[in-house]
Amino acid sequence: MSPEDTASRHAAIAHHPVIWAVSAYRLTDIFRGIAPEFSAQADIHIINKGFADAVDEIQARLRHERCDVIVAAGSNGAYLREHLALPLVLVKVGGFDILAALTRARQVSDRIAIVTHKTTAPELGKFIRLFDLPIKERSYETADQARHCIRALAAQGIAVVVGPGLVANLADELGLHGVFLYSLDSAREAFSDAVEIARIKHVEASRHAQLDAVLQHLSDGVVAIDMTQKVLSVNPAMLRLAGSPETPMAQWLGKPLREVLPAVRAGSVLTRGWPDLGSVEQVGQRTLVINRVPVFEQGVQTGAVLTVIDSGDVEQVTSRLRLHQQVKNRHARYHLHQVAAVSTRMKQLIALCETYARRSDATVLISGESGTGKELIAQGIHNASRRAAEPFLAINCGAFTESLLESELFGYEDGAFTGARRGGKAGLFESAHLGTIFLDEIGEMPLVLQTRLLRVLQEKEVMRVGGRESIPVDVRVIAATHRDLLGMVEAQQFRQDLFYRLNILQVVIPPLRQRPEDLALLAVTLFDAAFKRAGLQDQARDIVKSVLPLFMSHSWPGNVRELENAAERLAIGCIALHGIPGPDDLQRLLPELHGPRVAGSGARPPAAAGELKAVTRQTEKAHLQSVLSECTGNQAEAAKRLGISRATLWRKLRA
Numbered sequence: 001m002s003p004e005d006t007a008s009r010h011a012a013i014a015h016h017p018v019i020w021a022v023s024a025y026r027l028t029d030i031f032r033g034i035a036p037e038f039s040a041q042a043d044i045h046i047i048n049k050g051f052a053d054a055v056d057e058i059q060a061r062l063r064h065e066r067c068d069v070i071v072a073a074g075s076n077g078a079y080l081r082e083h084l085a086l087p088l089v090l091v092k093v094g095g096f097d098i099l100a101a102l103t104r105a106r107q108v109s110d111r112i113a114i115v116t117h118k119t120t121a122p123e124l125g126k127f128i129r130l131f132d133l134p135i136k137e138r139s140y141e142t143a144d145q146a147r148h149c150i151r152a153l154a155a156q157g158i159a160v161v162v163g164p165g166l167v168a169n170l171a172d173e174l175g176l177h178g179v180f181l182y183s184l185d186s187a188r189e190a191f192s193d194a195v196e197i198a199r200i201k202h203v204e205a206s207r208h209a210q211l212d213a214v215l216q217h218l219s220d221g222v223v224a225i226d227m228t229q230k231v232l233s234v235n236p237a238m239l240r241l242a243g244s245p246e247t248p249m250a251q252w253l254g255k256p257l258r259e260v261l262p263a264v265r266a267g268s269v270l271t272r273g274w275p276d277l278g279s280v281e282q283v284g285q286r287t288l289v290i291n292r293v294p295v296f297e298q299g300v301q302t303g304a305v306l307t308v309i310d311s312g313d314v315e316q317v318t319s320r321l322r323l324h325q326q327v328k329n330r331h332a333r334y335h336l337h338q339v340a341a342v343s344t345r346m347k348q349l350i351a352l353c354e355t356y357a358r359r360s361d362a363t364v365l366i367s368g369e370s371g372t373g374k375e376l377i378a379q380g381i382h383n384a385s386r387r388a389a390e391p392f393l394a395i396n397c398g399a400f401t402e403s404l405l406e407s408e409l410f411g412y413e414d415g416a417f418t419g420a421r422r423g424g425k426a427g428l429f430e431s432a433h434l435g436t437i438f439l440d441e442i443g444e445m446p447l448v449l450q451t452r453l454l455r456v457l458q459e460k461e462v463m464r465v466g467g468r469e470s471i472p473v474d475v476r477v478i479a480a481t482h483r484d485l486l487g488m489v490e491a492q493q494f495r496q497d498l499f500y501r502l503n504i505l506q507v508v509i510p511p512l513r514q515r516p517e518d519l520a521l522l523a524v525t526l527f528d529a530a531f532k533r534a535g536l537q538d539q540a541r542d543i544v545k546s547v548l549p550l551f552m553s554h555s556w557p558g559n560v561r562e563l564e565n566a567a568e569r570l571a572i573g574c575i576a577l578h579g580i581p582g583p584d585d586l587q588r589l590l591p592e593l594h595g596p597r598v599a600g601s602g603a604r605p606p607a608a609a610g611e612l613k614a615v616t617r618q619t620e621k622a623h624l625q626s627v628l629s630e631c632t633g634n635q636a637e638a639a640k641r642l643g644i645s646r647a648t649l650w651r652k653l654r655a
């Protein structure tokens with residue numbers, strides 16, 4: 001036998017149906033006769049009592065024993081059904097039972113009566129009339145009525161009475177001949193039905209137990225009521241929410257809802273039969289969210305289920321969800337090989353980042369103008385490092401108030417400040433454990449927080465706001481800034497010790513204007529992406545080719561992000577134009593890339609041969625002059641900023 005077979009056999013034995021067969025009369029003999037046939041399917045106990053005696057005995061035994069189904073017959077069966085809460089199967093009289101009993105009666109006398117409980121058998125009546133048989137038919141409800149009836153029949157000259165046990169016994173007692181109506185087959189059928197009912201009852205009970213187990217463990221409060229608002233079922237969470245966790249559950253069952261949960265009303269769910277979801281109600285100190293759902297059985301409403309959630313729990317779940325979302329969304333998407341670059345400076349920079357990622361776990365400080373790709377590089381470093389499979393969490397230090405930034409970074413304990421979430425909250429350092437945290441705009445971090453950050457970097461431990469214990473964290477920090485951090489250190493706006501702690505590995509991303517060689521590849525890459533998003537990938541290259549001269553003449557103060565935005569705008573413009581944009585369209589779509597319009601005309605001068613070169617040269621010269629004036633005429637500085645030699649700068653300005 002396999003282990004599964006053994007297990008199911010054990011389960012079957014554990015749930016062997018228990019049937020009590022109850023009769024005060026001769027049906028008991030029939031029960032005894034067939035009980036052995038059912039011994040494999042059920043435990044059958046025979047109780048040789050009837051009516052009130054039987055009820056007393058059954059109730060006494062039920063205190064210590066289990067009974068699934070009762071089998072009984074006639075008026076005794078009807079009495080037991082009325083007085084007991086157990087399922088009961090009545091032994092039924094079949095047509096053949098009647099014929100067999102009448103045959104036995106006829107052998108005694110032809111003055112026969114048949115007396116049945118409650119109703120006479122209609123088929124039998126038809127049969128008697130059809131064959132004009134001298135058989136009298138009677139029915140009774142109580143034992144007294146049966147006795148009365150048999151006396152009357154005796155007075156009418158009846159010699160044999162066919163009927164259930166009570167009737168047959170009374171007939172014998174009153175000097176008539178009693179013939180018992182029930183057969184072995186009718187009792188067998190009743191036992192089979194009883195076994196089946198016990199089986200269904202068991203299946204339902206285990207389903208109920210499963211549901212009950214679910215209810216007991218739900219954190220939402222649940223209460224089921226019937227149409228009269230009586231409590232059918234309730235779970236511990238509901239007791240907790242209602243403020244009476246000590247009340248034993250059984251005390252609630254069957255009581256009116258308003259008595260046990262005065263604060264939770266059924267509302268109109270019972271009268272209107274419509275669900276009422278998400279109703280926010282104040283119950284004492286708590287704000288509860290209550291759902292009321294009607295329950296229907298076969299199309300008829302039989303009650304309602306009320307589920308109750310504490311609004312504090314909802315908020316907690318929502319914030320956890322938000323944090324989870326944040327963590328989930330902030331994984332690093334980019335890899336270093338996706339950084340588009342052909343310039344030697346950028347290629348060297350990418351190789352340096354590869355080394356920083358693979359060979360070191362030290363803090364990295366990325367500096368560069370806005371939009372140069374600092375976050376892209378940070379993600380690339382994370383993805384090339386041993387931390388790639390762990391979280392990458394980014395935060396812009398300039399986007400929060402001091403207190404919010406503090407709690408976001410370091411987390412807080414329960415009750416740390418007004419509005420602090422119950423149970424506290426982990427900060428990004430904790431959430432990024434084993435991974436990387438990207439602190440963008442580090443120059444914007446308030447001095448107080450710089451001190452806390454320095455401590456985290458030194459101790460590799462984080463202390464939540466309002467907390468007493470330090471939590472060890474293993475996080476790599478990559479910081480980024482577009483500001484001159486050293487200048488800020490000198491101006492005492494940035495902690496020197498923190499600067500040196502962050503600046504272990506340096507990455508300086510040059511602005512786009514200092515690496516014009518990258519422009520074409522970047523344009524192709526970003527246009528491809530933008531046009532793909534717009535569903536126009538085939539046109540990207542042609543358009544890049546047509547706009548590149550214009551692009552080359554622009555200084556891209558917004559760097560790669562500006563280029564990305566231009567690509568996006570152009571892609572959308574192409575959809576509207578249904579084709580490649582002409583010079584006018586370009587001017588309209590990308591006005592910042594064009595020089596000032598000719599005063600008064602509202603349009604650019606008419607195109608002439610060689611215009612593009614002239615425009616490019618003019619724009620370049622304007623840009624060189626503006627950088628030169630930014631450097632207060634210092635050519636060496638301007639050349640450095642522009643990424644060209646002093647001689648080239650001089651030559652270009654002369655041209």
Ligand SMILES: Nc1ncnc2c1ncn2[C@@H]1O[C@H](COP(=O)(O)OP(=O)(O)OP(=O)(O)O)[C@@H](O)[C@H]1O
Pocket residue numbers: 338339340341368369370371372373374375376377440482522525560561564
């Ligand atoms: N070399 C590159 N190859 C491909 N895409 C790039 C490159 N450099 C930047 N980008 C893209 O340009 C956009 C701006 O980059 P990113 O956000 O990394 O810049 P940033 O320096 O962090 O900007 P900010 O200082 O404003 O936060 C991003 O969409 C990024 O994917």
